[in-house]
Amino acid sequence: MSKEKLLIPELRFPEFSNERGWEKEELGIISEIVRGGSPRPIQDYLTTDINGFNWLKIADVPSDSKYITETKEKVIKEGLSSTREVNPGDLILSNSMSFGRPYILKIKTCIHDGWIAIRKISNVTFEDYLYYFISSESSQKYFDTNAAGAAVKNLNADIIKLLPVLFPKNKKEQQKIASCLSSLDEVITAHSQKLELLKDHKKGLMQNLFPQEGEKVPKYRFKEFEKDGEWIQTTVEDNCLVKGRIGYRGYTTQDLVGQGEGALVLGGKHIQNQMLELKDPTYLSWEKYYESPEIMVEVGDIIFSQRGTLGDCAIINREIGPATINPSMVLLKNITCNASFLYYILIGDRIQIEVQKNRAMGAIPMLSQKQIKEFPFLIPKNPKEQQKIASFLSSLDDLVAAQVEKIEQLKLHKKGLIQSLFPKIIE
Template sequence: MSWSNVAIDEIFEVARGGSPRPIQKFLTDDADGINWVMISDASLSNKYITKTKQRIIPEGRKKSREVKTGDFLLTNSMSFGRPYIMKTSGCIHDGWLLLRPRSEQVHQDFFYHLLGSSEIYARFAARAPGSTVKNLNSEIVRETLVPLPPLEEQKRIAAILDQADSLRRLRQRAIDRLNTLGQAIFYEMFGDPIANQKGWPSKSLEELCDSINDCPHSTPTWTDKGVTCLRTSNITIGSWAWSDKRYVSEEAYHERSKRGYLKEGDIVLSREGTVGIAAIVPHEARWCMGQRLVQVRPSSSVMNSECLLRLLLYVLAPDRINHVMVGSTSRHLNVKELRKLRLIVPPLYLQNVFSERMKAISAFSSEYSTALMSSTCLISSLQHRAFRGEL
């Protein structure tokens, strides 16, 4: 069975988000404020955006783009093209694209799977100019062709894909909860790192590290195979994500590692985009950094990697990060200020106890990650067949 391919513009109104600037002047804690939808409000384990961490004052509405329940959002940079469905209203910045159905002949769940499929990603990427894909603009999305089966067929396909995807989401949710458990254990052992009720001594991040290296400020030249080059989309809260893996040549690997080669135990931190997320470089990883990342190597005599990771994830969480953020339009971590960041320093033996507990959690997480990969492959296979009319 085959269906006609139509431009997305015939199915959806497509528009880019906008941001009132400087954004800090428009943010509010008022309960009557308008939801301000950020990339960090989306989750890999949920296709819906149900709430936001921040709100803006009503005056910001005119300088942004309003969204409502039932709208689709697409990320247009970093890990571009990932779809989410709005289950609340609010405003979006220019890191999002809005897709609003033009008719009732659009089944939400079908288009969630279609827009997030590898086939449509490939069509987006093929239309992007240049050898690398930096951004997904509204024109590319409008003109991209997608299959449009009858509504009843959309519902049938969506039901099959939803059933398979529910297992993937459950496994992703389990991984997310394990990450949260690690933070809870940290809090129990060491208290609030900012309030420091336990009276631990403190030092600057620079004093706790052997090195802190900013990434090269150049766009990598991607290759079909080679050495893994990390991007912000590969980092989650305390772990790694490989749905979009990129490579560079051996020569580029060495060139991009001039400030410091990544090695086991280093922490890679996102300083732009979804700011403040970080993960530890594992054993035998041979990677280099793309853009918008910082390499942090703790000094083993005073701080271990697991403890420093949890400190950074806590202190640089979205509601606490403003003291080291700069830029009114593209907010990012100031590496100079990051070096000065004061952090508590619990005794090393307690840090090591914490690390042992984290190893146990990591073993469970690894099992779930393997299962998640299997679920993701199954979904991809089903989508491939479904959107060709073979399911």
């Protein structure tokens, strides 16, 4: 083991404070690193037979999972000679695109050549500790620095073998670290499940607060509006202006500027969970901003995606300063009905079905402005009913947003803990 430098974590559990410095060893010394393999063409080896062999694809794995517990596909026995089987307790990580994210296997499965397996782990450590160490910022930075490729970076087994692994010699300390972080993962999982329940609850309410196909009144109606009669047929265009960026007023990357040098330009990346998200802002020159006054964004407007991730939308529910839209979006302005009500109509099932029905297929899926303008829906005649529905759903959105923020804070806390629980090298 290498002992050239003293390895001490910033944060250490009291019972181990008098223990010696940590050890450092290359991952390839304390485990076996192997690449997956794929029989080709894979379609010839896939099977629906329940007795087939598990076949794991990167796209099948939730990005926030710790464990692999199932696969969506299986392969026949004849494919085994061209792939690699891995076992419960092995770690795997992807070697391209979003590379370096580890997972612990709970099942036996075959992996293709987009996976790297870490197996036959030495008794100086164990899989849970390695999982958190490989997830740490220092390990991920090592992968990012050493990954090969220009446009698409990727890892190979040799790079992964050389990852410096830091660990306390006392495995009880390793276990304590892993248990601490695992407990925090359980809290994050519990809050994530609560978030999904809130989203499901909201979805169910929306299905009942708006008339379903063939109906002209909703299943659930606030008591004060029960005698207001049927909702009326309308379209998006009947309730607002639909504006997009005119082709000859487009822009190039040369028109993009820094913060304070232009207006915010909104695109698909600024819609997360059908809400406005400005963590990754882009700015457009003032010249280009003032060139298109018809798409200057104001509070109460709605942005709607007409290219790429179709149907995503967000209401501008707060002051965001001078802003415009990019060519992938349309802007709904001068809204004559309740703007929040229209927003909930747009994210509801009926409009989203219209989106999928009208989409033009190609390299980039798209909708025309004309199609968006003609989207049909039902609306209550009484503006007070529109407001009541919008306010009710908005209160649920507040709960969802608070839950999202809570999860983000827990993840930040976990990130800070990982940085403190693993040592820095002291010269």
